[in-house]
Amino acid sequence: MSVKFRFSSIADMLQKHAQNRSDEKCLYYPKKNQSDSYASLTFKQFNEVTNHLAKRFSNIIHQKETNKNPVVCLLANSDVDYLLTIYALFKLNVVVFPLSIRNSDAAIKHLLEKSNASYLFYSKAFSSVATTFDSIINLHQMEELNISELLDYKESSFKPEIDTDEIDRICIIFHSSGTTSFPKPIRLTTRYLFGWFESFASEMDDRFWSDDDLVLLLLPLFHVAGFGTTFIMFYVGGACGLPLGDIFPPTPKQIIKSIEYTKVTKVCTVPLFLQQLLRLLKEDENNGFKMLARLRFVLSVGAACSPDICKQLTEHGVKLIIGFGSTETGFILVSCYETNNKDQWQSLRKLKGRESNLSFLPLDSDNQIYELVVNSQDPFLAPEFKSKKFYSIGDLFKEEPVGSGNYTVQGRADDILVHMSGEKTNPLPIELAIQQCPIVEHAVVLGHQRLHCSVLIELNSKETSKLEHSQIEKQILTAVENANTNAPAHSHIAPTLIKILPLDKHLPVTNKGNILRKQVYNEYHSEIEQIYEQFLNQSNFNSNHAHDNQQESWTKKNICDYLQETVAEVLHKPIENFNDHSQSLYHLSLDSLTTLQLRNKLCQKFGFLDQNIIFEYPTIDALTDQLFAIVNNQQPRQSDDPQHYQQTEEIIDKYINLMATHTNRKRQITNSDHLRKRIFLITGANGSLGSQTLLQLLNKPQVTKIYCLLRGPDAHNRLRADMELRKQDTAVLDDKTRIIILSTNFDDDQLGQTTNIYQQLQREVTDIIHSAWKMDFNLTINDFDRECLKGLYQLLKLAATS
Template structure:
């Protein structure tokens, strides 16, 4: 028998039992006469003791032993029931690995699971005989065994099989600990379910979770012999398995209902009839419990629970707080099949923290196996150490071992050491402009409203987010249509308050589904977002199209006769409505509305409001007319400014802006003294834009270089600075500002707005002026910091057929006619001046088209070329282009730039060595890309670009449709990009010359990545 000193904490109990079935056998002898299971038959509850369960399952195992020979894995599909429990234990006693197949699976998913696990024996209840038979016949050599409902009384009367030692191996060694005992599969919400192998060590530990918690908190009354645990979670899920068998360590009992999910009446009846003291259920069950308790006022059974735990999804705060207030000790739990049940809220009933979670698994030195690491977005990512006893078999996905959960958390400020779940890394929606939105906290916030049953927040590769809302009819019956809409909008507005501006859900992008429609969810209550978007694809596309294309002009409007004052009043009111600000905030009609909070998303909303009253309002109207005065003038003007005239106006603006910065720089900077060789400071780098693709690779490469002492930006070599470049001291204290000004040796400015709609004056406020502040910070009279600036080839693209590695002439026409390119031109002119006239070492890295990582194949799916490739695959057409390809993989671009940064750190200012081109020195033709695509199995015809655009314009479901206008403009213009010389750059950074071209080998990596994230699906 296990001694009282054996524990989960030091793994001595695990070493003692060695295997799950041995654990069941030993505990069944120890608690032979204790009730193990209370099961419902025709509304009455019957019981089986530990010894009776052991007796029945031993006989069943002996009965099936001959039938299951020759298969390492046995599969089983059935509903959660007493029969399931008995079958599971019996099959596991035969020492085969049991695959628990969820009845929610499709036939194709079941076939896939059987194939992946090489399962040759498939047990099923009669209810699932048809689907089990249909699946098994599709795989050679699979035998099907139908298990009819048990006559438990008859099974109890059977004598114990006297050949049990012949059929059941009861000898165990330490080697059994790491053998697979059970397979629980993932939900398959995004793909086929994945089988996850659980060892005996894992299973014994998960059964001991409450024992472990008691060891850590000996004062708490948790699970003991007299306790009765109501389980409302199926055994085929790890949460259900954990709760069911957690009673075995203490000799307590579990309650099995006739069916899942249960009604609230059935739950109350079970709680009362069995005097339950513990309960586990999905959050949805507790959501439904609140209105039931309010209506019936039957609190006693629920209040008798020592604790009630939920897991798998979020519970509305309002629900949890209400249950706590009414003395029902609701508690949150967290786990995954790969990691086991690993975190719990404080189970002490005296503690009000029912929601936030703390890891419970520690090694013998007290260090947690569950590690939180910082992310770029400010969240904590959870991973499990490779040496954790709760790590499933062969699931490691981290370098050096361990398991990335991809789950994100924030530490609870009220309860330090406890964490709140906020969503998944792979839930992240990457917007069309590259901004990222985590939809899970937004969905959780919206679901706090009692009127909302389920919600899906969408927006991946779109210009804005949208929400599909499923109404909770139990509440909706008490409200009229207008009240329902109002309550939904209130819930959405609450979510908007907590999210970044680019994630805001506008009223036009909220769709309440018809009352007879539902959103697909997992059995844990989590919305299946991709499936929801696919189910309502037409509705979603129409919602986006209506919003982005804007309303039809209201011909009944008489705005043509409006005066200047009336027009300005209309504009002020419209802007105030869109930005939720008072009208007096817009008294300055010469100020850009983008300075006052308008962004690319709300600009669409405002443009639509204007288009209702005025004819022929172009999509880019606000970007070209950003002040109230300029809007009024454009709307009342009899003639529109021509495109060529407008472009020339922007060129002149850029020229004047560059001139003004040179005049400022002449006053603000004196001529610096350079003596870097004598000083030879340690390399301390300030990197901006480190969360972007190129910036993150530069951060990685800087850390790989041992000569870099510190990167100012989580490990000891990195410091994160919350900088605001628009402020005098960059958002730092004056003291910290001066400390860093002395300490830093290299500045790499990678952060920049990428929005081709914005004009040069907007870029001035958002990017150029803040950069000027950074230059003032980097300047020192003696040995200024070496400043590096990520420019763009677009700043020099109109200069000629071949671009030299040297500073630009002072002519804004060198840049392409868009605000982004012109902003880079202004900065290049400024940096050239500082280098030449002020002895301030400033370096320019002109970056061309960056492709995906050549190692992993990761390439942002919202960019123009990935979208073009996938569009071509869907249409089976690719455009004929004359483009010369000098694309450079992001990892090579980063390596080259970091080389330049570190090799020039002790150089004095020299204008002749200040400009470098980060493009691929090895050029290809567009036909080479097309051949690479075909080599990878993509099928298409090559057509004229006009035909390609025309085909795309007729299919608004194509992912590239959202860039329609961009492709149309790009393909219309007969603009041939020049060649950028790289001789000087390759000499200083030889890695550039090793950059691979996009051939079939590299392109196949891109396709594999896109396929893995669901962006690309090979056509037959």
Template sequence: MAHLSQERVQQLYDAFGELKVLDDIVRHRSTDNPPTPILGYPRFENSVDDYERFTGKQLDEFIDATVKVYLASGLEPDTRATVALLAPSNVDFIVSVFALTRLGYSVLCLSLRIAPLAVINLLKKTDCSTIIHGHSAQVKSTVERVNQDFQIRALKIPIRRQYDRPNSGEAPFVRKYDREEENKRIALILHSSGSTGLPKPIMLSHRAILTHPTQGSGLHNFNALPWYHLYGISTSLQAMWMRKTAHLYNTSLPLTSENLVAVMKVIRPEAIHAVPYCLGLLAEKKSGIDAMRACQVVTAAGARTPDELGDRLVKEGINFGVVFGTTEAGLAGDSMRRAKGDNSWNYLRLYANIRKYVYMNPLGDNLYECVYLKGHPALSTSNSDFPAPGSWHSRDVFSPHPTIPDIWKYVTRIDDRITLVNGEKVLPLPIEGRIREDPLVRESAVVGVDQPIPGLLVFRAKEADHMSNDAYIESIWPSVADANSCAEAFSQITKEMIIPIPSHVEYPQTDKGSIIRAQVYAEFADEIKEMYATLEGKQEGTLILDQVELEDFLMKAFKEAIGVALETPETDFFSAGIDSLKAIQMRRVIQKSLHLNGQVLGQNVVYEYGNARRLAHYIRCLREGESQVHNDESTLMKELIKKYSNFEKQAIITGATGSLGAHTLAQLVAKANVGTVYCLVRGANPRQRVLDSLTERGLQLSSAKEAKIVALTSDLVRSDLGLNPSIIEKMRKEVSLIIHIAWPVNFNISLKSFEPHIGGLNNLIHFSLSVERDGPAQLFFCSSISTASNTRTNAPVPESAVENFAFASNMGYAHSKLVGEHIVRNAARAGAQTYVLRIGQIVGDAENGIWNDKESIPLLIRSALTLKALPAMSQKCSWIPVDTLATAILELSQSLTKSSTLNGVDPRRSDIFYNLVNPKEFSWDDLLEELRAAGLQFETIPFTEWLQKLQKSATLGQENRNPAVKLIEYFKTSYGFDHGVGDKRVRFETKAAERDSATMRSPPDIVKDGYVRKFLRSWMRRWG
């Protein structure tokens, strides 16, 4: 890294304070004395042998002339409009970017690679109706196709001969504007690559862009990235602002090692900023290595740099490091600022000025997602309120350095992780990066979503065109084997799972040279499907062997094919280290080699028969059509005892992304007798959302406990629960407990709108009845006390069915829960092990006091911050902490397991209902007193007076400060009675709950045990 004196750094920051708009960079440099070149570009469009260098004054004149060309074309100054720019990233493009912002426009910079459909989508999302385009046939064709479906105004981009002309003496263009206001306006709109769908626009204000110039190295640099990518813009602006030359690559020339080396010889840069692909091309030639070694700085960004490439560059004496950033949040850190002798080039050091705005969110397996927090100076968007409102989850995954604290290695994108059918996650980028290093490989892509093992598409380099597929695979196998040596067992690639693709076949890629994974999978779907069909393999071999010969064949095959030497035919496969990948490989070897009488071996055949002797016996019986009986009766007896003595509980839980679900899940996986817990989640990224929910509630799990969680995207409305048939079948054999928590908490929708969820309950009950292990699985339906909150008797609500529908609260939510209760009772009568948990007010946990502050009671209490008052009420409260409730549910499951029979509910017991409310009540007055003692300042006033204050707060537009105003009608209905506060209160009996749960017999005292103070502390951290 170039050394900048403290004085120089201070000068840069002082001057930077004057920058308010993008155009200021050129305007400031236009007055340099002596003038310094700040932009370099090849003089000729087809050559790299002569670079022109433009001073700030020249650029300023070019920009002014271009402004006048646009004015002449009818493009008037406008600070509210967006103009799209679709052209090669050359001097014309850069001049137009500055000219359009000088006119006041927001500039949408479009990649030349995206399709017309994507262009239209971006134009619509940015409300843009004008496009300025390049002069090539390709660009014109794109514009014409866009115009067929979306009416636009199209203008040609001014070219050199239009703006590079003698000064005519005209006064320069001037637009008056408020610099502070302009600073906040959108200057540039970039877009995502579209690797997971249509590209998304990313808005960058002048202020956000101007966070970049002072982060540079203060060196003449070379940049091979276009100006419609932030890294290209950023590194160019850094050089331009620091009075250095930003050299660009000639966009009309192919990006080859020969052309890049030629560029280096001409411009001799002090710094190179490029994507890894570009550096890999330079590294192909000794002259390219020499050129990089001569630089003070070489950086890579925009994609993951393969470890092999980075290690090689560092070993060659190149001062190499990676830079990490995103279009949405700018640059976050680099690996250049490391101590002498520290070769951890692939570990980022976050920049000091943004470190406090970056949160590394644990994903498990020592992986973390980078999350940017509100307050980050360059953050332009948000997509989550976790871990704080206004956060942006980048989906970039990192791992920490094993010994150096607070430095991070980029691993992959969450979207790039490939989930196999068994739930294992393959990280493709390290595998692909290593294989891509092979000179015979142009690109590689790991495949295998929802398959038993991963596969590989390998795109040949031209040098390999003459080879047959088999010869090619053998030639690149050392690179694949090396990649396998660093990958987990389930992620390793076998020879038969490699598909070579000819060198002339193109593949979807971003402007940075990275594959667009989803599009690659779609484009090569037939090849991938054929590869896995071959793996399934209905073909069979010709060998016919007897029992002893089969055992010998298997012993030899295990050793030669997968490298596992079995001591005896009775050696257990699993104990010998045969993992799922090796088991699948062996199944294929057996299928291809042996005569099986037309039968197809099951995918799990190796594990099912456990050792070579039993597997040989099965194969012989399969071939000869005999019944498959083991000769060794004692061995079979031992196997059956082992198989049916497994009492480990497997469970299903819905609603694990909510508070009760998260606490129940955490307690379930902590139990020694619980194995897998299947979390059924609506929508994408189920595991990440479940883990986020746990983290959000301060629930930390060990890797062993986390490994018990299998999160699946599910649709309960479907009879198969929206799950893969093999998963459903597996769960039918294992699951003994179902806890159904998920239910929309929406008090405004009608009963009819809840019908899909009622149908989902029905599907879960049917599934519980189909479970093969020890009869029907237990199913707990989490209902609500709202099903009986309008009870019109003085006696407590019993733990039994609510027969009078009028006793339910008058809202669709309560009605739907009551319908669910009756369905559960009818199922129990039909032999299901189904139970109703009628749950009261759930509050925060004992450890952290985390209680969702968007619920009605927290919002009511929050109103004290604005109104300085809380209402007096004669209520009695029976609140139950969420962790206490989770414990009680699991205790009920254990108690009922002991008393149930194989035919459903024990006929000696008629009760399947439990009222789960806290038997230890406290008064509303006790609550107010405890809140006041905890430091909350308010006066106690009559409810009607408090309601009037709340209504006034609403009329004053204080919804953000006092969100309780959104629930005025709810408060009026729930607590108001004849212009006052009703004293009608429904009590719930808890005898059955206390009988079957030790926790319910001795619940916490919310006031005396300090829960209220914990709730308030937790809320105040959010309310500020």
């Protein structure tokens, strides 16, 4: 496929826009020292500022450099200075390599060496990391840019250097997770970057990205999709916007304020930010969702977006589009946005600009599961992957419905974990590091489609028999901490996300000792869910237990001292690093994982605290003032509502009294044949968990009958429809002697059944599985009682009399 590009080079693109669109805005960014409002640059200003910077950088690079195209690495926060630096370096004919600030020191060293980098440009915030590499690379600490001053300079005489083969020159490197211990550098050409726009040719009548768009970018610039979106908008002559705030990532409130900027037409983000937004949007449901619904679309990339998030957005009129691709390929698939079906986000199709070079190859004899591959002749494939006939993406798909050309993602062919943030973790080196501990037999790192990693550990029974329980825990904790050292920050495992299995439990492995991951998820599903539930809700647990919040003992000074000590402990850094109490903790490497750990520790001391307290008060000084106000009752806790406490106590008392008046008439079963047979009662069989449970039970010969209780009328048809929607086998429902489907009413003492049927349940049921539980955390206390607790009580009563 031959593609005629609009420009001959990146410098040519910026120069022509500066001439032909001189007064049109191309970039919106937070004002310096006034980060809650926007400043902007026109194409002419952007070109001129990057010319001045290129001239400045040329004095640093070329006076030492003999290599024609040296690699220049960047280590800094994603802000306007970072973006301007990248485009300025493009004009010097160098290869730019943005490094993730979440990489470990060992990973950065590996990338510097593998890319044969000549320079490391870094900001002051990362000087302690950068200076550890002064023996292997030229260092340059970047000054904070004064953009206004640069604009006041007279027009630059700088002329960009352009290669004759500029289109196919390596101009930038991004790194992916790879399949080795460290991230892998992926070298990309100017052709590849131009392909980010050309891949969307013919989409929306060539208006998927247009010159009247202002796209808000909620992705870091060291992420290929983050930088690539800026490039698309500059290519087409549109504008991009960086989120408001002093530092990336922005808080949910800053995201909303950024979106409220009336000129924003589209948003490009990862699912994590959409999840964080939902809570705030629901506070003002009428206006909150309208703000997103007015956009032309919201594009979610980088990771799978949960069905719950997608449904909530689309049901409120938000045009949600899912983009799919990789660092090696760029965008290649997109959700079926043309249809009016609100569930269109579930299916992906080939981008029209790439479809001729994409193939779905069947992996099994039934042609049900497909592997997506890219033809090596694809003009936008990264050059190092063109040596073989095909390049495999590594993800698996299913065509639904068959023959439609629409596909749903089934998972990854390899073991890479894709987090909700879009970041990826290679679990193998972490597992190997943990398994170096002599008391560890096997370890499996988990975290796919979750925000953080966790680990299940199987102990070596022989080695652990020599140790006390406290010694075992200490050795395991040390092993995990050592593994964290060489892992990127987003892959770190918190102590509360470590699960040590009992000695009689074993992880499923092959004969060669390789972990069978899918089997792990199946066998230890409940344990995995419990790990994350306890971690995410630990602070709520702590608030129900005694804590050290004694009003008279807390002064501002000892709160401040305690915060400095605790932050140092959580981040595993010397306490002296945090002497500047006015500095943002996020500048000092606090991230989402350590934020949760820090909040959990604070809740142990101060009781329940708002989930966003550290995001809203990110310095030790600000957090000290807020905590001091809370302990002195000058500032309310968000959920500290006495009326809710009173209602909760009344509900608890109600059920205690009900149970006290209930006579336990449990029968003694003596029929040994009956003991060998199991008759189940399941609630919520029309849910994803309940339907899977139903199918699993039907595979067990000892299960002779299953009662399915569903809320509301027409239970049988609703269950069938929900199973069809999940592509499950509905033929099992035809065996009406083994599956009995009943409509239920949990408010009723007999669960909405006649006396005869209820007594039949009492006689026959041996097991109850209750999965009809409302997972809506916005329910009021009384709603929770009506929707959940009442039904639980009725089932307990049934169990007690069966």
